[in-house]
Amino acid sequence: MELHSTRALPISKLRGALKGSFALTPDSEGYEASLHRWSEAAEKRAAVVVQARSAEDVSTALLFAQEHGLEVAVLGGGHSTSGSSSTEGGLVIDLTKMRHVTVNPSSKTIKAQGGTIWEDVDLAAAQYGLATVGGTVNHTGVGGLTLGGGYGWLSGKYGLTIDNLVEAEVVLADGRIMTTSEKQNSDLFWAIRGAGQSFGVVTSFTFRGYEQKDPVWGGLLAFDTAALDKVIDFANKLVETTEGQSGMVVGIGAPAPTHEVRILTILFYDGDEEKARAYYDALFKLGPVVDRTSEMTYKQVNSMLNAVSTHGDRKTQKGSAFTAPLPASLAKTLVQDYSQFIDEVPDAKKTIILMEYFSQRMVNNVAQTAMSFANRGFHYNILFSTQWTGAQNDAKCREWTRNMGRKVTNELLKTKNNDGVGEYGNYDGVSSSSAQDIFGINYERVLELKKRYDPKNIFAKGAVFDV
Ligand SMILES: Cc1cc2nc3c(=O)[nH]c(=O)nc-3n(C[C@H](O)[C@H](O)[C@H](O)COP(=O)(O)OP(=O)(O)OC[C@H]3O[C@@H](n4cnc5c(N)ncnc54)[C@H](O)[C@@H]3O)c2cc1C
Known part of the structure; x- marks a missing residue:
């Protein structure tokens, strides 16, 4: 796509057409701040950022972009690491002022x-x-x-x-x-x-x-790596038996201040502390080295991971999936690969691997073809979330992330039933999967509808479609 100098664009015409929304250009106050994304590596310099305040103004901005041959990016929360909500020289439809x-x-x-x-x-x-x-x-x-x-x-x-x-x-x-x-x-x-x-x-x-109902209970327990087998065993059993009242994420990370490799468990229980502690008793008996669990209100639950997911630094993500029971040997390999990686690239010590033991019972109650999403099945997401600071490490970090995704997918293919695709599209922050990979059985229909609703592929920043 050709890059546009803002000076050549009739911005005053755009501003005149917008009813309440602002069009920011590089000389506008607020322009630089509008470029920030969760990952610094996903930030790009747009020619125009329309901070939309209504659907009508979104429509105006979209038509303006097409009239002037500008690439379109849409900004929601700004967390994709592929850069899909940013554009170099194009037009961003920034929705961050629409938060009602x-x-x-x-x-x-x-x-x-x-x-x-x-x-x-x-x-x-x-x-x-x-x-x-x-x-x-x-x-x-x-x-x-x-x-x-x-x-x-x-x-x-x-x-x-x-x-x-x-x-x-x-x-x-x-x-x-x-x-x-x-x-x-x-x-x-x-x-x-x-x-x-x-x-x-x-x-x-x-x-x-x-x-x-409140209260609910949740938080973090961290273990020495020696507890790996027992933690994985616990999670494997829990995901088979939970009736939806609990959720557990098993992580491999090297948290501050010591940056020693730890097995992290992030826990949720939809009930009070007494019941939760009884439910997770076997984990407590393993002797966590850190216990940051507590009773809380539900509205606080989704903030308990915020401290390890802050904005800034360079980041990428790649997802795959595993079937339960996750073999202890695979979990061990992941710990070894992780340790070796952060030894070789100490700048990447904030990297984390997350295995999401969320019950799929209700997810699988919906047919695979009921909507375009095609990842229903008895497998669980794993996310490689890589974080570093120096641009000189970009290639190395992205390659490791992509390779780890591939490695787990190769294991998955040995055990997976013929159900969903085995990859959550939102975790493909390196854009290494095709639209066929992500939409599987639903791909043909997605493509047909794409041709109908967006024949010129204006929304081209997500999965790559051959329209
Ligand atoms: C720290 C962190 C935690 C996460 N936790 C979870 C989780 O618990 N569960 C889970 O399922 N996923 C999770 N994810 C993955 C998350 O779903 C994706 O990163 C998602 O793309 C983030 O959306 P966003 O709006 O913040 O990002 P953006 O970068 O703004 O948008 C991502 C893509 O969606 C498009 N988009 C955004 N809003 C709109 C809109 N209103 N209309 C049209 N297109 C739009 C953008 O153009 C872009 O292509 C997490 C990711 C991170 C980084």
């Missing part, structure tokens, strides 16, 4: 504007004693997380975030503003639940809410 949430207590629905982060949703819903399936780090965007699927602590009870999406407002490439649900424009609704970032700009999401 409305809760309807009688229908138990939560309507969130396209630029909300999960904290906005959790806080607003909690005022009515409600919750929905949101991200486990509450500063991630509702937009990107939902449009790719969405796993969270409540997935064991209620499935994916998209399983609880009841309606969305979408601005299409041709500027039309469409309401979409199971009843209205249902083929578009099918497409946006998994492949959403390739279809339009979603300016509002309406989710089903559920009554959520």
Whole structure:
């Protein structure tokens, strides 16, 4: 795509057409701040950033970009590490000023504007004693997380975030503003639940809410690596037996201040401390070296990982999956690979590997072809989340991340049933998987709808489609 000098663009015409939204250019106050993303390595210098305040202005910005041949990027929470919400020399539709949430207590629905982060949703819903399936780090965007699927602590009870999406407002490439649900424009609704970032700009999401009682319980237990086998054994059993009231993530990391390699467990229990401690008793008996668990309100749960997921530094991510029981030998190899990597690249010691033991029972209650998302099955996400500071380490860190994903996928293929694709598209921060890899059985229909709704591939920053 040709790069555009802002001076050559009729910005005053754009500004005149916008009704309440701002168009920022490199000389505007607020422009530099608008470029920040969760990973510094995902930041690019746009020619124009439209800080949208309405679906109508999103539509105006989209048409302006096309008229002037500008690449389009859409910014929700800014967490993708592939740079899919940034553009070098193009136009960003920045939704971060659209963060209003409305809760309807009688229908138990939560309507969130396209630029909300999960904290906005959790806080607003909690005022009515409600919750929905949101991200486990509450500063991630509702937009990107939902449009790719969405796993969270409540997935064991209620499935994916998209399983609880009841309606969305979408601005299409041709500027039309469409309401979409199971009843209205249902083929578009099918497409946006998994492949959403390739279809339009979603300016509002309406989710089903559920009554959520407080207190709940959660937090971190860290173990010496000697406890690995027993921790994995515990997690393998838990995921088979939980009825959705619990969730567990097993991590491999080297937390400050010592940066010794540790086995981390991040735990959730939908009940009070007494019940939670009894439930996780076998883990406590292993003698954690750090215990940061406590009773809390549900609205706090999705902030418990924030301290290890801060903004800044350079980052990349790659996902794969594993079946349970995860063999102890594979877990051991992961610890060895991790230790070797941070020895060789000490700049990357904030890297973390996360294995998500969330029950798939409810996720699998929905048919694989019910929506474009195609990763339902009895396998569990693993995420390689690599973090470093020096650009000289970019290639090395990205290669390690990609290779680790491939290594686990090779193992997965030995044990996986013929079900979902085995990779969560939202974790492909290195963009190494094809649209066929991510949409599997649903790929042909996704492609057909892509050709219908976005024939010029204006939304080209997600999966690569051959339109
Ligand atoms: C710290 C961290 C924690 C995470 N935790 C979870 C988790 O618990 N569960 C889970 O499922 N995933 C999780 N993820 C993965 C997450 O789902 C993806 O990174 C997702 O892309 C983030 O969305 P965003 O809006 O913040 O990012 P962005 O970079 O803003 O957007 C990602 C993509 O979605 C598009 N997009 C965003 N909003 C819209 C919109 N309104 N309309 C159209 N397109 C839009 C963007 O254009 C871009 O292509 C996590 C990621 C990180 C970095």
